[in-house]
Each structure stands twice: as structure tokens, then as C-alpha cells.
Amino acid sequence: MTKLCECGCERPAPIAPRNDRSQGWVKGQAIRFVNGHVKGNFRHGGGHTPEYRAYTDAKARCTNSRYKDFKNYGGRGIRFLFAGYEVFIACLGPRPAGLTLDRIDNDGHYEPGNVRWATRLEQRHNRRPSRRKE
Numbered sequence: 001m002t003k004l005c006e007c008g009c010e011r012p013a014p015i016a017p018r019n020d021r022s023q024g025w026v027k028g029q030a031i032r033f034v035n036g037h038v039k040g041n042f043r044h045g046g047g048h049t050p051e052y053r054a055y056t057d058a059k060a061r062c063t064n065s066r067y068k069d070f071k072n073y074g075g076r077g078i079r080f081l082f083a084g085y086e087v088f089i090a091c092l093g094p095r096p097a098g099l100t101l102d103r104i105d106n107d108g109h110y111e112p113g114n115v116r117w118a119t120r121l122e123q124r125h126n127r128r129p130s131r132r133k134e
Contacts (some may be wrong), residue, residue, distance in 0.1 A: 054101040055088045058110050078103075081111035092117060102126060 061073035062080040082088045091112045092101075102118035103110060106128050118126070 050095045051089055051092070052085060054095065055082070055085050058101055058115075062110060078107075079109045079111075081109050087112070091115070 059080045059082075060067045061069055062078050063074055064070060065074065067074075082091075092115060095101075095117050099117035099119055100123065102116055102123050104114050104116060104126070106126060108114045
């Protein structure tokens, strides 16, 4: 039995509960919850998974004024609205090989329903128009 994502994005089926409430599935991969935190392949800290690096980099772009690209993210009002890594991974699931984090609406925030794993080509087609210098 599948249900809607618990992060609030209202996407269908990212988490399918098992009989044991400490386990679930994120887009076809088994995960475990211990004291409300994701464990297993999606654990953060230590070795840093690609998913966790995408999470921390996106958060830094929006919140750290010393980040090299802050002016293009937090500096122009883009906010990072995920409540935590567990919510982020529950909405997006594991990162497929060769894909990176992308906002569907480039003027929107990093929030459930506005982020996806995308190819470089998809990201190139989903950019703000460049300004011509005269």
C-alpha cells in the first residue's frame, strides 16, 4: 500500500509504509527510520552521500552570504524551505546516476514540489535569461 509523501509536496507514492513502522521505501529503495531519522543508504554525516551534498550545497547557496554564488540564490530572495534532510530525501528519493538537483521554477524556492533530479541538458534549458552587457 502506498501513500502520499510525508513532506507536504503531495506527490504520490514516495513512501510505502511496511508493517514495521520503523521501515519504509523511498522510490523503490528500502530505508529505516530510527528515532525519526533516516538510516541506511541515506544516512548523512561521515561519508556524505551525493544526496546529502546536494542538500547541504543548496542550503548554503540560500543561507550563507559567504558562499560564492549566494548573490544568485539567497541574495535574490531564493529560500531553502526543507525542514530537514529526512524531508528532502523523502520528497526526492535517491539521486539517479548523472543527475543533479534542479529547481523546476528558477524564481521559486527550494521547497517540496519545486525540486527534482535533472540532467545537465534539462538544467541548461531551465535557466534565467542572461543579461546582455552593452
